[in-house]
Amino acid sequence: MVSVGIGLAGFGTVGAGVFRALKQNGDLLAQRTGTHFEIRRIALRDPTKSRPLPAPLEIVTTRWQDLMTDPKISIIVELMGGTVEPLALLRSAFAARKLVVTGNKALLAEHGAEIFELSRSANMPVFYEAAVAGGVPIIKSIREAFIGNRFESIYGILNGTSNYILSRMTESEMDFHQALREAQSRGFAEADPSLDLNGWDAAHKTILLASLAHGFWVGTCDIKVEGIETFSNLDIRFARQLGYRIKLLSSIRSHPDREIEISVGPVLIPASHILASVNGVFNAILVRGDMVGESLFYGRGAGESPTASAVLGNLAEAALSLSSPTYGSPGPHNLYGRIKNPDSCLAPFYLRLVVNSQPKVLTQIASILGDAKIGIMSLVQSGGQDGHQISLVLMLQKAVVGVTRKAIRQIAVLPCVREKPVLLRVEHFV
Ligand SMILES: NC(=O)c1ccc[n+]([C@@H]2O[C@H](COP(=O)([O-])OP(=O)(O)OC[C@H]3O[C@@H](n4cnc5c(N)ncnc54)[C@H](OP(=O)(O)O)[C@@H]3O)[C@@H](O)[C@H]2O)c1
Structure with a gap:
């Protein structure tokens, strides 16, 4: 049994979820991987804050930099949110030769080109399963299981909050504001849900999927993004009448000459299509590869435990990478493709x-x-x-x-x- 030290940066919904998940399933993970994962330090902002799961204060720091100087920490798990501090953290982790697991889609979508270049030149993989569709193992599937495919299309319902709102507007004929208030009261939408509603949360995930599937870095200005902020239930009603449902859909489509069309926005999809029945906070991704044909992934795209499940999977991969440094692709591989003008x-x-x-x-x-x-x-x-x-x-x-x-x-x-x-x-x- 090998012991691997972890520095946990962030102890909010997901960070505390990872702490809890390692307490609950750490032994199981150890039996399966031969690695005992030990959280050695936790960085958070406010140690006096009351939390549903208290952090063990003896290992708490308010400076994530302290995680970098502990020689017994080999893996940094970044779950702070935002982009400025996490980018500094990633740079510092590469310099200290520590592996990084992150769930931060905004960070990767906005700074992916730099991060994956650093990762490649340092030969230090970054693991980010939790960044797209929470507990649904889509990154690993695209990166590994489908590596022998050309991706003809990838369609995703990638934002649980929007999907919940659109589902409630469809099922119960609520208006947008009623459905949003219900989502907030049930904990499915943040107090400030703007990134969910303006389409950018889904867009960040779409950028990661497209970059990984097509091997070139997609910039935030390369894609057309629309949200559901101004959505009227009149359109939901008309769509129903015409045999459609409205979903906030991410589309990544290949065209001849390796041109890739990418968009995120509300679209009408036939009511009989399988993605039309993905309701509530659930996420789904429909992948079409030239070898595998169509594959559908469905599950919980956010929340403490599903996201912690993705982080635990990445910890197992990171441990493998520590013992076998050639394991783990550094990310998009700069091979081919360019964006098609929408x-x-x-x-x-x-x-x-x-x-x-x-x-x-x-x-x-x-x-x-x-x-x-x-x-x-x-x-x-x-x-x-x-x-x-x-x-x-x-x-x-x-x-x-x-x-x-x-x-x-x-x-x-x-x-x-x-x-x-x-x-x-x-x-x-x-
Ligand atoms: N929530 C989800 O379901 C979900 C799903 C997939 C991916 N993610 C991603 O996971 C990340 C974390 O999300 P979350 O929902 O867990 O966020 P959160 O609940 O807001 O937690 C953020 C945590 O980071 C700490 N923190 C923030 N800035 C810090 C700094 N500069 N130094 C040290 N600690 C700092 C906060 O400390 P305090 O507690 O002291 O404020 C808090 O513990 C985000 O990138 C998010 O996009 C979240």
Whole structure:
């Protein structure tokens, strides 16, 4: 039995979860891996804070730098959140030749190029299973199990808070604010849920998946990100009526010439598709590889224990890497691929307009769409007529995204159009 010292930076939801998980399953992990993991130091901000699980004060410090100077610590587990201090911590860990396990998707998405370069040049792998979809082992699967595949597409529901809100708006016809309040009261949304709602939490995870699957670093400015902050339950209702569900979907699609299309945003997906039944706080990832075909991963994407489960898995890998330094890929491998301009892709769309109830409105709209060579597959008019306004929902045929957006900008300024149009992509997964 080998003993490996751990420095735990962060003792919040996940950090305390890892501490608890090692107490509960440390012996099991030791039997299975031949390694006894010992938390030797814990860094946190405020030792006087009352916590559901108290930290053992004799090993607590408020300076994460103290974790670097303990020669008996071989693995640093970074669970502090934020990006500035964790980046400094990672640099310091590489310099001190300590392995790093982190769950910090924002850090990796924003500074991944530097981190993985440092990791490669120092030959020190970084382990980050907890950063994407919590307890669902998607990083390990893409990095190892599917290493013999080219990834044709990866679709993910990667943000539990948004998925919970959209699910409640669909099932119970709540409006956005009611569903958000319920998510907060049940502990499924932070007091400040902005990163969840503006799509950036899912975008950070999407960047990590895309970079790993396609071997080049995807920057935060390379992808189009939309959230659900301004979402109306009218669209949820229309989508249902048309046989769809709305999900905050991450899409990573390969095109010929190794161009990769990446987007994050609310989309309509057919109600019969398997991802449409992923509800509540659950995450799911549908991977299509050229060898394996389709594989679906489903599970809890956040929370103390599922995330701690991912960290424990990484600890076992890190221990293997300590005893066999060639084990563990440093991350994206800089082999191939580039980002496709999202405006040059083809997609069908859902368009909702609020227009004056007057003659020739449809003619004006159809004429702009016709000039742009965008076909209309179907048209639904809202039953409820609000004074002189009506809602129109048009299902648009597949067309070049940039051309569709330009046509919608023209429609938006027609005098008969009363509100900002809602344009949502429709995903058929083909
Ligand atoms: N929560 C989840 O379900 C989940 C899931 C997957 C990944 N993650 C990722 O895991 C990380 C941690 O998330 P969390 O939810 O556990 O966060 P959290 O509850 O806010 O905990 C953060 C912890 O870090 C400590 N800390 C913050 N800045 C520090 C500093 N400069 N020096 C020392 N300690 C510092 C805090 O100390 P105090 O306790 O004294 O304030 C706290 O214990 C984040 O990167 C998050 O994105 C979270």
